[in-house]
Amino acid sequence: MNKKGALPDMSIDNVVYIVLIVLFFILMFYYIDGQREGADLWADYYSKRITNLINLAETGAEIKINVQKISAIAKNNEIEKLSDMIEINNEDRKVCVKLSKGRASCSYFYNEVDVTDIKLNLAQPDVNIFSFKIGERLKNDE
Amino acid sequence: MMNRKGSASEGIFAFTFLFLIIIMTLGIVSAVYLFYGDGYDSREEEGFILNAKIIKCLNINGVEKFKMDFFGNCGINKKVFDDSKMAFKICKNSNFDDCIAGKEEFYSYGSNINLCGLVGAKKNKNYPRCATSYFNFKGEGYIVIASNNRKVQKVGT
Secondary structure, three states, X not given: OOOOOOOOOOOHHXXXXXXXXXXXXHHHHHHHHHHHHHHHHHHHHHHHHHHHHHHHOOOOOEEEEEOHHHHHHHHHOOOOOHHHOEEEEOOOOEEEEEEEOOEEEXXXXXXXXXXXXXXXXXXXXXXXXXXEEEEEOOOOOO | OOOOOOHHXXXXXXXHHHHHHHHHHHHHHHHHHHHHOOOOOOHHHHHHHHHHHHHHHHHXXXXXXXXXXXXXXXXXXXXHHHHXXXXXXXXXXXXXXXXXXXXXXXXXXXXXXXXXXXXXXHOOOXXXXXXXXXXXXXXXXXXXXXXXXXXXXXXXX
């Protein structure tokens, strides 16, 4: 039978090679994508900076941070909602900063406080400001 | 009979394929690493923040309350502190070497602090980073050494 034009026979070796190549390119894409515009580095930096500010803060303090730089990175990396860029979880005492799809940098604060009134004010007046208040710890999880 | 023509060349191809994949991976990863560096490391800075909190807490609460319940009275979460492999040591009328050696110890928590005394550890990024602060309390000189080994955690979302 004339098989001209039909797909070539796929041996198991060929399938393995193709799967490995696809896997390789997916992993490389994931790795390089995370580094776009230094997204990983800036996420680490802001996550640690915010954690350090919370650790140093006293109850009643209000903290405002200029997040214009990382807003631009997040936007270029197709983070749809800028409000998802920084997440503070009082339960786990975790600060996560996400500047590229699929990954976030998280660090933990040890100060026994609750972070309240977490807001991202866009263009206030011409830069994005992330603000939060430091409140007394309401729930003791010890 | 099975046709074995080309089986030797297939083995060579497999080796070449894997070799190329490894070389490409090393090339891309090292290029990105050289460009962006080793990430952001604020462990030493965090050590100084802890020192500041310890000194303030001692001043506010006094020796007895400080020693009785350090975590409760200083507003520090023990779980996060332990998970971060943080440690500290306070010594009275002492210097860095004597304090690490355990002389004139006033109060300490955690065991990692001894690693601060290793000279070679400063070059190894896997060892904790240490912060040393000196302060006066009720007319006497104190030294507080804090060590911290918690790096930023990468989480898939």
